[in-house]
Amino acid sequence: MTALLSVHNARKVFGGLVAVNDVSFDVSRGELVGLIGPNGSGKTTMLNLITGALKPTSGTIMLDGTVLSSRPAHFIARQGVARTFQLVRVLPSLSAIENVVAGAVFGHARHWGADAYALAEDLLHRVGLGGRADAPIASMTYIDQKRLELARALASDPRLLLLDEWLAGLNPSELKIGISLIADLRDEGRTIVMVEHVMDAIRSLCDRCVVMSSGTKIADGNVTEVLTQKDVVAAYLGGEDA
Numbered sequence: 001m002t003a004l005l006s007v008h009n010a011r012k013v014f015g016g017l018v019a020v021n022d023v024s025f026d027v028s029r030g031e032l033v034g035l036i037g038p039n040g041s042g043k044t045t046m047l048n049l050i051t052g053a054l055k056p057t058s059g060t061i062m063l064d065g066t067v068l069s070s071r072p073a074h075f076i077a078r079q080g081v082a083r084t085f086q087l088v089r090v091l092p093s094l095s096a097i098e099n100v101v102a103g104a105v106f107g108h109a110r111h112w113g114a115d116a117y118a119l120a121e122d123l124l125h126r127v128g129l130g131g132r133a134d135a136p137i138a139s140m141t142y143i144d145q146k147r148l149e150l151a152r153a154l155a156s157d158p159r160l161l162l163l164d165e166w167l168a169g170l171n172p173s174e175l176k177i178g179i180s181l182i183a184d185l186r187d188e189g190r191t192i193v194m195v196e197h198v199m200d201a202i203r204s205l206c207d208r209c210v211v212m213s214s215g216t217k218i219a220d221g222n223v224t225e226v227l228t229q230k231d232v233v234a235a236y237l238g239g240e241d242a
Contacts, residue, residue, distance in 0.1 A: 004029045004191050005050070005160055010059035012045055019045045021215040022059065027160070032182075032192045034202040034209035034223065038236055042215040043195045044086055047162050050193075051083050052076040063160060080108035080159030084166050086195075088145045090137050090152075097133035100124060100151045107156020116155075123151040128177065143174060150181075161185070163194040167201050179204060199227070211235065 003026040012020040020042045027033050035043050048054040050061055052073035061068045068076050082103070091099050100120035104111040111119050124133055127147040132140075140148065146166060153161060167178050179201050186192060186205060196202055202209060202223060209226050211219040213235035219226045226232055 002029055003027065004031075004064055005193070006060075006062045007046075007050070008060045008062075010046065010049055010061060011057045012042075012049060012054060013057045018215050020049065020056075020212075023212065023215075023217045024059075025210045025217065025220055027191060027193055029191055030189045031207050032186045032190075032194065032205055034206035035193055035195045035212065036197070036202060036209050037212035037218075040214075041212040041235070043212055044164055045215075046212070047083060047164055047193070047195060050076075050160075050162065051081055074106070077107055077156065080156070081162065082107055082153040082156050082158035082160070083162035084146070084149045084153055084164055086164040086168075088142065088149055090145050090148055092137045094137070095133065096124060096129060096135045096137070096140070096148055097121065099137070099148055100155050103152035103155030108158055111155070119155060120151070123154050124148075126154075127151045127181065143170060154185075159191060161190055161192045163192060163196070165195055165197065167196055167198045175201075203227075 005027040008024050009022045010020055011022050023046065035046065037043055045054065049056050050068065052068065052071055055070045063079050063081060066079055091102060097117065097120045100123055101116045104116040104119050121133060124130055127150050129144060129147050150166060167175060170178050182205055206223050208221055209223050210217060211226060211232050218235060219229050219232050
């Protein structure tokens with residue numbers, strides 16, 4: 001498979017803190033890769049580097065041969081990168097459908113007018129928000145706002161979809177639905193990187209996983225094999241318990 005995303009020696013330093021320490025990995029077209037590790041390991045910082053929310057201190061990030069490193073977020077979005085956030089970010093002054101239309105208008109595959117609204121309506125149904133197009137954001141639960149954020153990301157028809165703990169906070173029945181939805185996206189051939197702590201989701205969904213600890217990549221490979229590696233177990237449980 002051909003790499004769609006290439007991260008080469010990505011590094012991000014905040015003052016004296018090295019949040020991402022020369023990390024490299026590729027993501028092939030149509031691959032679903034889990035980016036995992038304990039809290040504070042640099043996973044969300046890595047997503048922020050890919051999407052342009054942060055600029056790397058050094059290193060190169062490329063999407064299908066186009067250098068993304070240090071380019072502004074709107075340029076990267078137009079190249080076909082879309083994401084959800086660990087802490088949900090919706091547009092509170094807009095209705096549900098207007099939030100999704102914003103993704104259709106400003107993202108990679110740009111839709112306008114009636115086409116944008118028709119697409120947004122379909123995506124709201126897909127994520128479980130059918131019939132709530134005109135709902136004000138203030139009336140929506142946190143979980144429904146996460147569904148809305150996913151619909152907005154999908155509205156741009158991204159070439160690369162980044163999910164930052166999208167399954168976090170779901171109850172068992174919602175989690176089952178959420179895993180099924182992501183599986184459907186994978187089966188469509190979408191390229192996805194998901195930061196996730198729900199190991200059942202990582203095991204059932206991911207083609208492979210990349211593990212970070214203290215800003216460094218410590219493993220990259222088959223999910224079952226990686227999750228049993230001693231250094232990965234130690235990163236999660238601590239050396240004394242590994």
